[in-house]
Structure formats: C-alpha cells, structure tokens
Amino acid sequence: MPWKGRHFLSLADLSKEDMCSLMQRASHFLDAGDRYEPDSPLAEKIIANLFMENSTRTRCSFTIATKRLGGGSVDLLGGTSSASKGETLVDTAMNLEAMGVAGIVVRCAEERGPWDIAEHVGVPVINAGSGTTGHPTQALLDAVTLTRHFGKDSLSGEHIAIVGDIAHSRVAKSNVIGLTKLGANVTLVGPAELLPSDVDCETSTDFDSVLENVSVVMMLRVQFERDAKVGEDYRDRFGLTDNRFANFRGAILHPGPMNRGLEIDDNVANVESSPHNLILSQVTSGVATRMAILEHLIG
Numbered sequence: 148m149p150w151k152g153r154h155f156l157s158l159a160d161l162s163k164e165d166m167c168s169l170m171q172r173a174s175h176f177l178d179a180g181d182r183y184e185p186d187s188p189l190a191e192k193i194i195a196n197l198f199m200e201n202s203t204r205t206r207c208s209f210t211i212a213t214k215r216l217g218g219g220s221v222d223l224l225g226g227t228s229s230a231s232k233g234e235t236l237v238d239t240a241m242n243l244e245a246m247g248v249a250g251i252v253v254r255c256a257e258e259r260g261p262w263d264i265a266e267h268v269g270v271p272v273i274n275a276g277s278g279t280t281g282h283p284t285q286a287l288l289d290a291v292t293l294t295r296h297f298g299k300d301s302l303s304g305e306h307i308a309i310v311g312d313i314a315h316s317r318v319a320k321s322n323v324i325g326l327t328k329l330g331a332n333v334t335l336v337g338p339a340e341l342l343p344s345d346v347d348c349e350t351s352t353d354f355d356s357v358l359e360n361v362s363v364v365m366m367l368r369v370q371f372e373r374d375a376k377v378g379e380d381y382r383d384r385f386g387l388t389d390n391r392f393a394n395f396r397g398a399i400l401h402p403g404p405m406n407r408g409l410e411i412d413d414n415v416a417n418v419e420s421s422p423h424n425l426i427l428s429q430v431t432s433g434v435a436t437r438m439a440i441l442e443h444l445i446g
C-alpha cells in the first residue's frame with residue numbers, strides 16, 4: 148500500500164494506484180462475505196463516529212466495519228451532543244481524542260470541518276461527508292461497486308452520468324475526482340441552476356441525449372434540506388422514469404437516501420427492476436470499503 152496519508156479527507160490526496168490498493172482490499176473483504184477479520188487489526192481500539200448530520204448508511208457501515216475488524220465504536224450524534232450548548236466541532240473532536248479513541252469519523256455541515264479537526268488532533272480523521280464539498284468514502288465505495296460490476300480494475304472506456312442536484316452534492320464532487328482518476332468520462336447533468344460552474348467536468352442540461360451514450364447513471368437526491376429549488380417539470384426532465392429506464396441497459400447507482408417518484412421512479416428504484424440496479428450493492432460495498440480504510444489508517 149503506497150499511500151502514506153495519516154487522514155482520509157479527500158480523494159484528491161490519493162493517486163490512482165492508492166485508490167486501487169484500497170479497492171482491492173475492499174474487494175477481498177467483499178469476497179470474504181460477512182466474516183469477522185481473523186487478525187482483528189482494530190483489537191482494543193475504539194473509533195469515534197462523530198455525526199453532526201443525520202446518516203443511515205455511512206454511520207452504520209462504519210460501525211459494522213469497525214466491529215468486523217475487531218474494534219469497538221462510540222457514536223456521538225449532533226442532536227444529543229454538547230454542540231447544542233455551543234461547543235465547537237474541533238473542541239468536540241479534541242474531547243473525544245482525550246478519551247482515547249484511535250480515530251475519528253466525522254460528518255458535519257462545515258465545508259472544512261474534517262480538515263479543521265485534522266489540524267488539531269493526533270489521531271486519524273476520516274471524512275464521512277463535509278457540507279457540500281466531499282464524501283470521499285462514498286466515492287471510493289462507488290468505484291468498488293462499478294469496477295466489480297464491470298469486472299475490471301479501472302473505469303477507462305466507461306461514460307458515467309451523474310444526474311440531479313449537483314450543486315448541493317458532496318457525493319458528486321468526490322465522484323468527479325475518483326471516477327476520472329480511474330479513467331472514466333464523467334458528465335454532470337441537471338437544471339442549469341443546480342450545475343455549479345466551479346467543478347472541472349463536462350455538464351449538460353439534456354438528460355435524454357446524455358443517457359443515449361452512457362454506461363452508468365448515478366441519480367442524486369434533490370437536497371430540499373439545503374434549500375434546493377426545482378420546478379414542477381423536474382421529474383420529466385431529470386428523473387430516471389419508467390420510460391427512460393425501458394430503453395436503458397447500463398448500470399444504475401444512487402447513493403441514497405432516495406426521493407422515490409422524483410429523481411427515480413418507484414419501480415426503477417427497486418433492485419429487482421434490473422440486474423444492473425446496483426443501489427444495494429453500493430451499500431454492501433460500503434462496509435468493505437470502510438473496512439479497508441480503517442484497517443489501513445488505524446489497524
């Protein structure tokens with residue numbers, strides 16, 4: 148494993164080879180199924196899950212990944228922490244470190260929150276979603292899911308559309324970095340007002356013309372909690388509807404949670420809809436990918 152980073156904050160910090168090493172290890176864990184890692188690399192170590200924003204997939208998969216590696220975890224959730232009394236994110240993290248945790252997994256609204264914490268603590272920090280800037284463990288698990296689906300090490304030759312509320316999506320930003328590093332051609336699709344100008348990537352407002360030429364669509368949730376505004380024609384223009392799905396033979400991803408009936412039709416969202424629906428495979432890959440990251444940084 149060539150990557151010597153102490154933290155896991157952005158895929159921009161990793162080379163393609165670094166990503167592939169972690170992905171190969173994640174694949175090993177996926178092939179091993181639900182087994183606990185016999186070497187218990189996290190034995191006697193406690194990982195703090197500091198989640199100041201809500202989560203289902205990321206938090207639970209970090210907890211399961213830690214347990215499978217023989218470690219323990221403690222969860223500190225925004226609504227029940229002393230952040231409600233005004234304690235800062237960095238102070239919260241420093242207090243967790245003072246209790247002896249071996250690493251801090253952080254999700255927060257602050258765009259630079261994980262970087263700020265990393266400057267102030269001596270233990271590894273893992274970015275589990277920061278504001279709208281990044282969600283690198285999600286992008287790595289998406290890459291694991293796709294490379295396994297296509298049966299190859301890289302994504303060269305694949306054209307991937309990321310569709311929806313790009314402006315508020317940390318998943319999109321991390322995936323542009325990760326997927327292009329692995330050789331994929333990425334197009335961001337959405338209404339003009341939800342397509343940021345500062346992302347170095349091809350963009351389009353015409354989903355149908357892009358869909359004809361891609362091997363993967365990654366549908367994104369409209370983030371109403373971040374004040375995203377969409378028109379009444381959003382589903383017709385940007386949804387993976389039954390009609391669009393009927394003519395599409397590529398792979399379907401969604402990082403979750405889904406707005407069924409808006410960005411993706413109910414039937415299309417169900418994994419039985421197609422052998423190329425990888426939405427729950429992404430979730431399974433999430434545990435293995437986070438095992439690889441935790442083992443490398445802390446094991």
Ligand code: CP
Pocket residue numbers: 201202203204205206276282285402403404
């Ligand atoms: N994909 C993702 O980050 O989901 P959660 O918000 O449920 O963790």
